[in-house]
Amino acid sequence: MIDRRPFVQKILNNRKDNLRVVSGIGTSTWDLMSAGDNLGNFGFIGAMGQSMPFALGLATAQPNLRVLLFTGDGDTLMSLGCIPTIANHPVSNLTVIVLDNESYVETGSQPTATAGKTDLEQVAKGSGISNSYTVNHEDDYDKIMNTVYNEDGPSFVVIKCQAKATPLIFPHSFDGSISMNRFMSTIKA
Amino acid sequence: MTQIIKDWRNDIYAVFKDLDITMVSHVPDAGHTPLINLCEKDNEIDVVTLTTEQDGVGLSCGAYAGGRKSALLMQSSGVGNCINALALPNICRIPFLTIVSMRGEWGEFVPWQVPMGLGTPKVLEAMDIKVFRADYEEEVGLTVDAAAKFAFNTNRSAAVLLSQKMIGAKQFKNG
Numbered sequence: 001m002i003d004r005r006p007f008v009q010k011i012l013n014n015r016k017d018n019l020r021v022v023s024g025i026g027t028s029t030w031d032l033m034s035a036g037d038n039l040g041n042f043g044f045i046g047a048m049g050q051s052m053p054f055a056l057g058l059a060t061a062q063p064n065l066r067v068l069l070f071t072g073d074g075d076t077l078m079s080l081g082c083i084p085t086i087a088n089h090p091v092s093n094l095t096v097i098v099l100d101n102e103s104y105v106e107t108g109s110q111p112t113a114t115a116g117k118t119d120l121e122q123v124a125k126g127s128g129i130s131n132s133y134t135v136n137h138e139d140d141y142d143k144i145m146n147t148v149y150n151e152d153g154p155s156f157v158v159i160k161c162q163a164k165a166t167p168l169i170f171p172h173s174f175d176g177s178i179s180m181n182r183f184m185s186t187i188k189a
Numbered sequence: 190m191t192q193i194i195k196d197w198r199n200d201i202y203a204v205f206k207d208l209d210i211t212m213v214s215h216v217p218d219a220g221h222t223p224l225i226n227l228c229e230k231d232n233e234i235d236v237v238t239l240t241t242e243q244d245g246v247g248l249s250c251g252a253y254a255g256g257r258k259s260a261l262l263m264q265s266s267g268v269g270n271c272i273n274a275l276a277l278p279n280i281c282r283i284p285f286l287t288i289v290s291m292r293g294e295w296g297e298f299v300p301w302q303v304p305m306g307l308g309t310p311k312v313l314e315a316m317d318i319k320v321f322r323a324d325y326e327e328e329v330g331l332t333v334d335a336a337a338k339f340a341f342n343t344n345r346s347a348a349v350l351l352s353q354k355m356i357g358a359k360q361f362k363n364g
Binding site: 088 | 212235237238239241243244245254257274277280282283
């Protein structure tokens with residue numbers, strides 16, 4: 001089990017200019033913001049289930065960038081139907097990282113389906129994303145970094161995390177239009 | 190000899206080209222099929238087949254964040270799947286355009302289509318989507334053009350409802 005926040009920070013340490021990062025509703029956005037403010041981030045604070053199709057649209061629109069989505073198992077389980085869409089509309093520059101703590105931590109740590117019988121790596125593989133794997137140890141850091149920056153995607157990485165509440169680290173603004181304008185300032189037409 | 194058939198789907202496609210709409214997502218509907226076919230033949234347009242309409246909202250918004258304009262094509266039954274997702278373009282002031290083929294309103298055969306057909310304009314308006322409607326073939330192009338400009342010029346969401354009267358009610362035969 002990985003301690004998610006320092007691991008997310010490690011993945012984003014010395015990030016390259018060609019990386020854009022999206023985060024799904026909940027702890028993933030606070031994790032992303034904990035790595036420091038960056039104009040190339042866009043964090044969801046609502047619209048559960050929409051971060052994955054958003055990341056797909058962004059990656060399709062900007063094939064020369066690398067797009068990384070950090071999201072949780074709860075958000076992912078709400079957008080399972082997007083996984084076959086990603087598999088069948090291949091985007092080589094998209095990596096989905098699911099920070100899977102097997103629980104809805106923000107609402108009181110109720111167990112998700114991944115605490116039971118559901119395996120998101122197998123869901124992704126069965127949907128047709130062949131580069132799907134699960135990470136249980138920080139030793140796989142280099143493998144993840146190679147996926148994020150180099151491998152032909154789409155890629156789907158499930159990081160098994162401890163289920164613990166972490167401090168809420170807010171983005172620059174809760175106003176989505178401000179977040180969007182800041183993000184789009186990093187996109188060349 | 191190639192037969193050129195005047196079709197309102199060509200008018201929608203012409204608006205897409207004119208306004209540089211280069212991503213089109215859909216859960217297929219028979220009414221949209223000729224338009225989907227036109228887009229699929231166009232190398233400048235990415236066509237994404239969805240498993241559920243709500244993903245088209247996020248996809249459109251992500252595409253816009255990446256500098257591309259898009260449109261979501263769906264049947265009225267799909268509108269209900271999109272409601273919470275429509276918060277995303279609203280709160281982020283992202284232009285969002287959807288073109289909806291209506292069911293459950295004019296000569297409908299299937300009663301299951303009626304509830305969402307009746308609800309479609311109401312739920313769109315409840316989510317602050319500007320609703321446009323085309324009842325006749327001649328007004329489709331102008332209506333889609335107006336809706337698209339409303340969306341992309343004012344950074345808001347717009348829907349065009351294509352009337353079942355114009356599309357024609359799907360007829361079913363048992364056996």
